Amino acid sequence: MTQASPAFPLAFNARLTIGTRGSPLALWQAHAVRDALAQTLGRTPESIVVEVIRTSGDRIQDRALAEAGGKGLFTKEIEEALTDGRIDLAVHSAKDVATFLPEGLHLAGYLPRADVRDALIQREGAGLADLPQGARIGTASLRREAQLRRLRPDLDVALLRGNVQTRLAKVRGGEFHGTLLALAGLDRLGIANEASAVLDTANFLPAVGQGAVAIETRIADEATNAAIVAIACRATGIALAAERAFLAALDGSCRTPIAGLATVESGEVRLKGLVLSPDGRDAAEADVRAPVADAARLGAACGTELRQSAPARALGL
Structure with a gap:
């Protein structure tokens, strides 16, 4: 094994353990973090352990997360292992992380962000306009459901849970005309x-x-925080600071259709936010900018503005 970089504490000569869910996508993410850490610390990837932890969200497949307790179900058991010291860091899809974290934990950084867009997978055609009248679309996301209904009120949107492969199989098998997944x-x-x-x-x-x-x-x-800072993407961190502050101001959870996207360019952060009613008929949206140093304040202000202006139905009131 190569020696740890002198820039980091000797504690990194000890075993380092990453906690993650066990889906193929979750494992890809954990291995990406492992490889980045190994390079930074001057270690072999094999010297960093990836531990699979099954979460409540993985076990519950027969109902929407909003009915079962929210998206924190995908992180609860992993965070418990982190708090207890059984793992040293946890790797999540950022969109699955609850708005408010357990005491003593924080998001130390992010890998560079990939394409943020949603992809439509359908049996026939190449876009929403090609879906037949009344087509059955599967999703577990209230955000996706509300935006689908906003654009195509005729669609039959039904619950579809499971990992990527499961959802694709149900479209191929004819249970659904299509589904939406993150590109x-x-x-x-x-x-x-x-x-x-x-x-x-x-x-x-x-x-x-x-x-x-x-x-x-x-x-x-x-020690672990110092290593994460070394591999973290600054622009992604700025964008997520704005987005998560926006969500926090709305007290966002899986029970309200909320969408948000922040981008960083030329020293500014731009945030587009959207709150919808479940049927997509009512909505409030904003498009705001601020210097990158004010990313979190921008997100909080944008969320507060939409909370005050959104129709009551859009906030579940």
Whole structure:
């Protein structure tokens, strides 16, 4: 084994353990973080352990997450292992991370963000306009459902849970005319060619955090935090600071259709936010900018503005 880089504490000569879900996409993300850390620390990838932890979200497949307790179900058991010291860091899809984290934990950084857009997978045709009247579309996302209904009120949107392969199989098998998945996930699994169409963010905004890989650590673990800072993407961190503050101001969860996308360019962060009623008929949206240093403040202000202006039905009131 190569020696740890002198830029990092000797604690990294000890075993380092990453916690993750066990789906193919989750494992791709964990291995990407492992490889980046190994290079930074001067270690072999094999010297960093990837531990699979089954979450409540993985076990519950027969109902929407909103009915079962929210998207934190995909991180709960992993965060418990992190708090207890059984793992040193957790790797998540950023869009699955709850708005508020357990005490003592934080998001230490993100890998460079991939394509944020949603992909439509359908049995026939190449876009929403090609779906037949009343086509059955499967999704577990209230955000996707609301935006689909906003664009195509005639569609029959039904619950479809499971990993990427499960959802694709149910479309191929004829249970659904189509489904929506994150293009980033398809890309990372090497199956982007499954996409029939890629939906433009101009009229179909992604989930907060979509396309980003989040790394969660204990706040007090200085050695691990230092290593994460060394591999983290600054622009992604700025964008997610705005998006997550936006979500927090709305008290966002899986129970409200919320979409948001922040981009960083020329020293500015631009945030587009959207809140919808479940049927997509009512909506409030914003498009705001600020210097990158004010990313979190921008997100919080945008979320507060939409919370005050959104129709009551859009906030589930």
